[in-house]
Amino acid sequence: MSPGKWLPLWLSWMGALVTVSQQAPxxxxxxxxxxxxxxxxxxxxxxxxxxxxxxxxxxxxxxxxxxxxxxxxxxxxxxxxxxxxxxxxxxxxxxxxxxxxxxxxxxxxxxxxxxxxxxxxxxxxxxxxxxxxARQGYLFIQTDKPIYTPGEMVNFQIFALDHKLRPTFEPVIITVQNPWGLQVRKDQRALCGDGCCDKGSTDNPSHL
The missing domain is CATH 2.60.40.1930 (Macroglobulin (MG2) domain)
Known part of the structure; x- marks a missing residue:
C-alpha cells in the first residue's frame, strides 16, 4: 500500500482514539x-x-x-x-x-x-x-509547678485543639489518679469563651 493511502487510515484511527478518550471522563x-x-x-x-x-x-x-x-x-x-x-x-x-x-x-x-x-x-x-x-484533636496541659507535695493546690491550664489545630469547644474531662492508678477525682470543665483554654485548680489530697 502506498504512503498516500496510509494517511487517511491514520487520520481516521486518530479520530477514533480522540472520540473514545472524550467519552471516558x-x-x-x-x-x-x-x-x-x-x-x-x-x-x-x-x-x-x-x-x-x-x-x-x-x-x-x-x-x-x-x-x-x-x-x-x-x-x-x-x-x-x-x-x-x-x-x-x-x-x-x-x-x-x-x-x-x-x-x-x-x-x-x-x-x-x-x-x-x-x-x-x-x-x-x-x-x-x-x-x-481515632484522634479527634489535641490537649495541651500546663501546670504552675512540675512537682507537688501532698496537700498543695494544683493550678493548671488546658488548651484544646481539633485535628486541624483550631480551638474547639468540646468539654474536657479531668481525672486525678494516685501512684497506684486509682482515680481519686473526676471533673468536667467547659472551655473559655474563645474555645481554646480552661484555667482551674484542684486540691492535691494528702492521702495520695
Missing amino acids: RLLMVTPSVVPIGAEVGVVLQVEGAPSGLSGTVYFQNENDASVKCSTEVQFKLKPDSFLEKVTLKVTHDHFVQCGLSTQRRDRYIQLVAHSSNLPSSNGIQTLNLRWS
Whole structure:
C-alpha cells in the first residue's frame, strides 16, 4: 500500500482514539490523607473529559467489607460550566463500629468511593485508599509547678485543639489518679469563651 493511502487510515484511527478518550471522563478526588473519626472531612471533586458534566455519590467504606458503608452517601453534580465541587463526609462513631473499622489493628485504611454510571470502570466506581485516625484533636496541659507535695493546690491550664489545630469547644474531662492508678477525682470543665483554654485548680489530697 502506498504512503498516500496510509494517511487517511491514520487520520481516521486518530479520530477514533480522540472520540473514545472524550467519552471516558476522568474524576479527580482531593482530600486529607488521614480521615479523623467523628470529624467532618472535605472532599474536592474535579472532572475532565465530561462535556455534559458528571453526577453521582461519594461515601466512605471499609476496603475489606463493602457491605456496610462507613458514612452516609452524599450526592454531587459537576456542571459543565464548573467541573469543581466540594462535599463534606463524616465517619461517625456508630459508622466506625458498624462498618468494622474498629476491629482493624495494623492496616488502618478507609476507602473513599465515588459512584457514577458515567465513570469508565465496569461497576461505575472509583476508589481512593486513605488512613484513618481515632484522634479527634489535641490537649495541651500546663501546670504552675512540675512537682507537688501532698496537700498543695494544683493550678493548671488546658488548651484544646481539633485535628486541624483550631480551638474547639468540646468539654474536657479531668481525672486525678494516685501512684497506684486509682482515680481519686473526676471533673468536667467547659472551655473559655474563645474555645481554646480552661484555667482551674484542684486540691492535691494528702492521702495520695
